[in-house]
Amino acid sequence: MTLRNTCGLWLAGAAALTLAACGQASQTPEADDAPPPETEAAAPPQPDFAAVDTARIAAADETPDEWLSYGGNYDEHRHSGLTKVDTDNVGRLGVAWTYDLTTNRGVESTPIVVDGVMYVTSAWSVVHALDAETGEELWVYEPDVDYAVGAKACCDVVNRGVAVYNGKVYVGVIDGRLEALDAQTGELVWSTVTVDQSKPYTITGAPRVVDGKVLIGNGGAELGVRGYLSAYDAETGKRVWRFYTVPHPEKKADNAASDTALAKLANDTWDDEGAWVSDGGGGTVWDSIVYDTVNDQVIFGVGNGSPWNRDVRSPSGGDNLFLSSIVAVDADTGEYNWHFQTTPGDNWDYTATQTIILADLPLGEAGATRRVAMQAPKNGFFYVIDAATGEFISGENFVPMTWATGLDENGRPLEVAEARYGSTPVMQLPGALGAHNWQPMAFNPELDLAYIPAQEIPQAYARDPRFSDMPTKWNTGVDFSAGQPPEPPEGTIDAIRATLKGRLIAWDPLAQEARWSVEHDNAWNGGVLSTAGGLVFQGKLDGEFAAYDAATGEKLWSHDVKSGAASGPGTYAIDGEQYVTITTGWGSAYALAAGMGYDETVPSTVGKVVTFKLGGNEIIADPDLPMIERTPKAEDFASAEMVQDGTVHYARNCAVCHGQLAISSGVLPDLRWSAIAGDAEAWNSVVMDGTLSANGMVAFDDVLTPEQSEAIRGYVIRQAHIGAGEEPTGGQP
Numbered sequence: 001m002t003l004r005n006t007c008g009l010w011l012a013g014a015a016a017l018t019l020a021a022c023g024q025a026s027q028t029p030e031a032d033d034a035p036p037p038e039t040e041a042a043a044p045p046q047p048d049f050a051a052v053d054t055a056r057i058a059a060a061d062e063t064p065d066e067w068l069s070y071g072g073n074y075d076e077h078r079h080s081g082l083t084k085v086d087t088d089n090v091g092r093l094g095v096a097w098t099y100d101l102t103t104n105r106g107v108e109s110t111p112i113v114v115d116g117v118m119y120v121t122s123a124w125s126v127v128h129a130l131d132a133e134t135g136e137e138l139w140v141y142e143p144d145v146d147y148a149v150g151a152k153a154c155c156d157v158v159n160r161g162v163a164v165y166n167g168k169v170y171v172g173v174i175d176g177r178l179e180a181l182d183a184q185t186g187e188l189v190w191s192t193v194t195v196d197q198s199k200p201y202t203i204t205g206a207p208r209v210v211d212g213k214v215l216i217g218n219g220g221a222e223l224g225v226r227g228y229l230s231a232y233d234a235e236t237g238k239r240v241w242r243f244y245t246v247p248h249p250e251k252k253a254d255n256a257a258s259d260t261a262l263a264k265l266a267n268d269t270w271d272d273e274g275a276w277v278s279d280g281g282g283g284t285v286w287d288s289i290v291y292d293t294v295n296d297q298v299i300f301g302v303g304n305g306s307p308w309n310r311d312v313r314s315p316s317g318g319d320n321l322f323l324s325s326i327v328a329v330d331a332d333t334g335e336y337n338w339h340f341q342t343t344p345g346d347n348w349d350y351t352a353t354q355t356i357i358l359a360d361l362p363l364g365e366a367g368a369t370r371r372v373a374m375q376a377p378k379n380g381f382f383y384v385i386d387a388a389t390g391e392f393i394s395g396e397n398f399v400p401m402t403w404a405t406g407l408d409e410n411g412r413p414l415e416v417a418e419a420r421y422g423s424t425p426v427m428q429l430p431g432a433l434g435a436h437n438w439q440p441m442a443f444n445p446e447l448d449l450a451y452i453p454a455q456e457i458p459q460a461y462a463r464d465p466r467f468s469d470m471p472t473k474w475n476t477g478v479d480f481s482a483g484q485p486p487e488p489p490e491g492t493i494d495a496i497r498a499t500l501k502g503r504l505i506a507w508d509p510l511a512q513e514a515r516w517s518v519e520h521d522n523a524w525n526g527g528v529l530s531t532a533g534g535l536v537f538q539g540k541l542d543g544e545f546a547a548y549d550a551a552t553g554e555k556l557w558s559h560d561v562k563s564g565a566a567s568g569p570g571t572y573a574i575d576g577e578q579y580v581t582i583t584t585g586w587g588s589a590y591a592l593a594a595g596m597g598y599d600e601t602v603p604s605t606v607g608k609v610v611t612f613k614l615g616g617n618e619i620i621a622d623p624d625l626p627m628i629e630r631t632p633k634a635e636d637f638a639s640a641e642m643v644q645d646g647t648v649h650y651a652r653n654c655a656v657c658h659g660q661l662a663i664s665s666g667v668l669p670d671l672r673w674s675a676i677a678g679d680a681e682a683w684n685s686v687v688m689d690g691t692l693s694a695n696g697m698v699a700f701d702d703v704l705t706p707e708q709s710e711a712i713r714g715y716v717i718r719q720a721h722i723g724a725g726e727e728p729t730g731g732q733p
């Protein structure tokens with residue numbers, strides 16, 4: 001309370017500070033190859049604002065009025081001790097305030113709330129500080145990103161949140177910078193480039209801070225990078241340690257914390273040749289990073305292989321450590337402690353970056369507890385492993401799957417032979433979007449239940465017969481055109497949608513079975529919040545934000561937030577009033593690639609922070625969603641052969657952003673109704689010359705011939721003529 005009062009005084013001057021802090025970054029970012037500090041730095045002075053330290057985060061469960069780190073506490077439970085909102089009164093939850101994030105791109109941020117101030121990120125890594133009680137803007141920090149970097153972002157230009165520590169706010173920027181801001185003013189304190197910016201690295205994940213070190217990884221394994229986790233000095237931005245998750249391309253030492261573990265354990269699990277040597281191998285640490293306070297170690301999730309297809313990546317095979325693994329390292333030095341690989345020899349984009357939750361489960365004799373790490377990665381198995389050693393304890397599939405029949409006694413998947421696909425397409429569950437993606441899982445330690453935002457999104461895998469390195473483009477070795485007809489028969493979209501399911505699953509990690517589950521009509525459901533009020537909160541991409549009874553799954557309340565609601569919700573309290581908050585927006589991997597069937601509207605500035613309290617009666621403004629005129633902008637000119645060619649090249653180069661079957665969900669332009677598609681010259685200048693590269697639409701002349709580009713245009717115009725006669729099939733937003 002004392003801290004809150006201090007903050008209240010400061011808030012009175014917030015408007016003036018906002019004006020002072022809206023400027024662009026003025027400091028030049030520093031490369032991070034400087035040697036670490038030689039001597040232990042003196043303890044930094046304690047700020048009187050946002051005075052968060054390791055002890056305060058470690059004790060987060062005792063101060064549920066705040067939300068101090070991405071996962072709510074170091075164990076990443078996303079379970080709040082607040083009880084004011086409960087199963088009896090949740091029906092009275094209404095909107096307390098909304099704040100416009102002024103974006104039409106995906107929003108995945110979990111807000112941090114410290115001393116009455118909310119720190120939240122938007123698309124393009126923009127940071128907003130708000131009065132958590134009123135939603136009043138305190139400051140905004142725009143990291144001045146070159147939008148061309150959007151072409152490197154596999155899954156939209158999203159950001160999942162900040163870390164707050166010792167008076168500073170830390171944000172990972174989409175172009176690979178890690179930046180520290182003054183928590184009170186939003187002014188840049190330091191900026192460090194954490195990646196080789198000539199390569200297709202991005203950062204979308206939230207940093208974590210432990211004992212004066214900021215932990216951050218990166219993404220980019222769809223395009224071709226080598227993954228790692230780094231620790232930076234929180235005061236200076238100098239690198240302290242780095243752990244590479246896959247070997248050096250020449251299998252030599254990096255002079256990094258990972259050297260010994262790679263030499264002993266990983267190098268021999270990779271071919272000496274193969275596309276990984278030039279593509280980096282993947283293994284990006286793009287989301288889950290957990291500090292284990294008991295064992296003083298950092299446990300993190302490692303992503304998929306690059307390229308995806310192991311036959312291309314490491315032709316002689318091998319487990320390809322530490323792809324798709326959970327890895328534990330010493331928090332001070334980054335030295336290897338243990339690993340557990342969920343998907344040996346990843347072949348399907350089965351990342352193990354999903355939420356890692358630490359808990360003490362009654363697994364021992366007479367109810368004795370054992371400290372475990374739990375994860376429900378993309379591959380569809382729920383794992384319980386020993387947090388001290390990485391030993392496999394148990395695992396079961398939490399969704400239907402076709403790629404494996406179970407796990408052996410060491411937790412190794414029993415693969416179905418056909419899953420190692422060749423040139424014939426194999427339809428598989430889970431697909432590359434996973435049985436669970438970035439949407440945060442929660443854990444209720446009173447009920448010992450994990451709440452998984454699960455999904456069923458099948459995918460056809462086939463080897464790309466024309467695979468070649470495309471240094472700045474998607475580079476998976478998988479043919480996304482597999483099985484795609486040039487002219488989808490009537491009912492195709494409905495048939496595809498019928499195969500897609502989302503579920504909220506209450507998973508009992510002791511029995512390794514679902515206690516209850518709720519099936520959603522939309523596959524891409526949202527992150528989860530658990531509360532001691534006996535509630536589980538979850539949104540969906542269609543805009544429904546709902547509360548369920550934590551014990552039974554009964555839906556007790558819901559509210560239309562009028563935009564995609566996939567982020568992890570949070571909760572906090574001020575002066576005894578409990579608030580529940582969620583960031584909303586329209587975008588992310590699913591909306592980009594698989595948004596077919598949504599209303600064909602253009603979302604503009606639909607991203608918001610929406611905060612609820614009991615008796616709240618504010619209205620969420622209707623988003624500005626102009627309907628698109630469904631008119632083909634050119635005559636249908638392409639021959640059947642040209643459309644066939646265009647189908648293949650569209651699927652390989654365009655679909656992950658502009659939508660499968662040339663149907664966009666509206667995040668990026670629907671090419672069927674684009675004037676540019678109607679004009680051969682304009683199309684050529686955009687696709688081949690890159691005239692819109694400043695918007696993120698970079699040139700494709702390195703991967704397409706002019707004939708192929710024109711074939712894609714012919715395919716798109718054909719789809720326009722087919723689509724113009726059909727009614728949009730509806731859905732929000």
Ligand code: CA
Nearest residue numbers: 221222304349
């Ligand atoms: Ca991936």
